[in-house]
Amino acid sequence: MAVPIQTLGDLRTRGGAHTRTVKDEIRHNLVRKLQAREPLFPGIIGYDETVIPQLVNAVLSRHNFILLGLRGQAKSRILRALVELLDDAIPVVPGCEIHDDPLAPLCSACRARVAREGDHLPIAWLPREARYVEKLATPDVTIADMLGDIDPIKAAQAGLNLADELTMHYGLLPRANRGIFAINELPDLAGKIQVGLFNILQEGDVQIKGYPIRLRLDVLLVFTANPEDYTARGKIITPLKDRIGSEIRTHYPVTRNNAMAITAQEAWTDRQATLENEIPTYVREVVEEIGFQARTERKIDKRSGVSQRLPITTLELVVSNAERRALLNGESMVVPRVTDLYAALPSITGKFELEYEGELRGAEQVARDLIRSAIGSVFTGMFDGTETRTVVEWFDLGGSLTLSDSASAEEVIAQARCVQGLRELAEHAGLAPGASAPAVASAIDFVLEGLYAQRKISRSDDRRYAAAEATPRRPARREEPQADEPFPMPGAKKKYYN
Numbered sequence: 001m002a003v004p005i006q007t008l009g010d011l012r013t014r015g016g017a018h019t020r021t022v023k024d025e026i027r028h029n030l031v032r033k034l035q036a037r038e039p040l041f042p043g044i045i046g047y048d049e050t051v052i053p054q055l056v057n058a059v060l061s062r063h064n065f066i067l068l069g070l071r072g073q074a075k076s077r078i079l080r081a082l083v084e085l086l087d088d089a090i091p092v093v094p095g096c097e098i099h100d101d102p103l104a105p106l107c108s109a110c111r112a113r114v115a116r117e118g119d120h121l122p123i124a125w126l127p128r129e130a131r132y133v134e135k136l137a138t139p140d141v142t143i144a145d146m147l148g149d150i151d152p153i154k155a156a157q158a159g160l161n162l163a164d165e166l167t168m169h170y171g172l173l174p175r176a177n178r179g180i181f182a183i184n185e186l187p188d189l190a191g192k193i194q195v196g197l198f199n200i201l202q203e204g205d206v207q208i209k210g211y212p213i214r215l216r217l218d219v220l221l222v223f224t225a226n227p228e229d230y231t232a233r234g235k236i237i238t239p240l241k242d243r244i245g246s247e248i249r250t251h252y253p254v255t256r257n258n259a260m261a262i263t264a265q266e267a268w269t270d271r272q273a274t275l276e277n278e279i280p281t282y283v284r285e286v287v288e289e290i291g292f293q294a295r296t297e298r299k300i301d302k303r304s305g306v307s308q309r310l311p312i313t314t315l316e317l318v319v320s321n322a323e324r325r326a327l328l329n330g331e332s333m334v335v336p337r338v339t340d341l342y343a344a345l346p347s348i349t350g351k352f353e354l355e356y357e358g359e360l361r362g363a364e365q366v367a368r369d370l371i372r373s374a375i376g377s378v379f380t381g382m383f384d385g386t387e388t389r390t391v392v393e394w395f396d397l398g399g400s401l402t403l404s405d406s407a408s409a410e411e412v413i414a415q416a417r418c419v420q421g422l423r424e425l426a427e428h429a430g431l432a433p434g435a436s437a438p439a440v441a442s443a444i445d446f447v448l449e450g451l452y453a454q455r456k457i458s459r460s461d462d463r464r465y466a467a468a469e470a471t472p473r474r475p476a477r478r479e480e481p482q483a484d485e486p487f488p489m490p491g492a493k494k495k496y497y498n
């Protein structure tokens, strides 16, 4: 390897094409990746045919751009992934707060240094990770935070004119010079700050406390926003909107498989330091289904969305509940059950905002309804065409069984032995031959909860499964608001039915 470039002289003689804008640099590196057919945004799942092509086009066009999407759609993650498109390191004037290019410094201090030291000026190398600056916009962000401030004391001490940039205390944007500046939730930024941003973008200068400051910053500006806030009139000043080259819409996973892949990647479930775990596919599917159903549930506010963090944290709690049970029962294998989802309520209720109708029902009840409905949907898909009559009849003939949350695998299996056909039915949940006891117990639990979700059997609050309650048959009159209540829960039963 050649001797590293350490001085401005070295840089001038063998530095190559270092003097280029950030947007050119990112474009160039993206072109190389495309030619080499390298994966572009590893770890970002489900956007290959939607978001990523638009993102590539925006970068190829050297645009500043905005990602429009609801919470938990990997917007911040995409922006951070842009760092991978920067050079490994760039040469800078050492100590300069705005990372001046030694070949073309902006600030007067650096220009003076270059003039004084010439080719002997030492060079520092700035790694790409240090070239990404992120700011969450809030209404109280000031011009000083974002662009900078003038320090009158510094000016007085040095005998400088206030408008000299030596007296400037730089804000976040100048500090992102020669890098990427990401502003999350752009519409929350006060109008006058947006004007300041626009002026920097457009004219390369800005007024601070009435003093014009000239700074031709070189920055890729990227933003995120909730689509409704962004399009709401008056939230974004028009000239700034005009300077944002591309608006790219993100979305939630389209398929359950994509959603499962994201959750599997993000959730902390590999806990081999304690016990081995094995998460049945139907448990993973139910966890995702909760997210999908929550996004279309009319009791839940669609404008704020339901983040993919819901299934991620839910799966973590589901595994933890199964882990707790296994530890208490001295079992060596952790296999979550669908009923463990009820222990995950603390991760579900905080992940959505309720509409008025949902407020009436309460967050916990809305979440319980979602769990039951999700189990029903996955169970129906998996057991479609499978005969469940034998088991249902056993309950109809007066049989019942009670399974507590902490029941060991052996206990569940022993109880299930009384129910004719239950064990055989559980095999349809995809049990491998010679499956472990906790896996069999989980499959049994899934069948019981599935039949309960289909209302073929009933279940009390203390988890006693029994025959379905006879519901009064209604004529096909489905207009009244109660009619499409998906699953009236036992316990929330209307008094006048008695």
Ligand SMILES: [Zn+2]
Pocket: 093, 096, 097, 098, 099, 100, 105, 106, 107, 108, 109, 110, 111
């Ligand atoms: Zn400088």
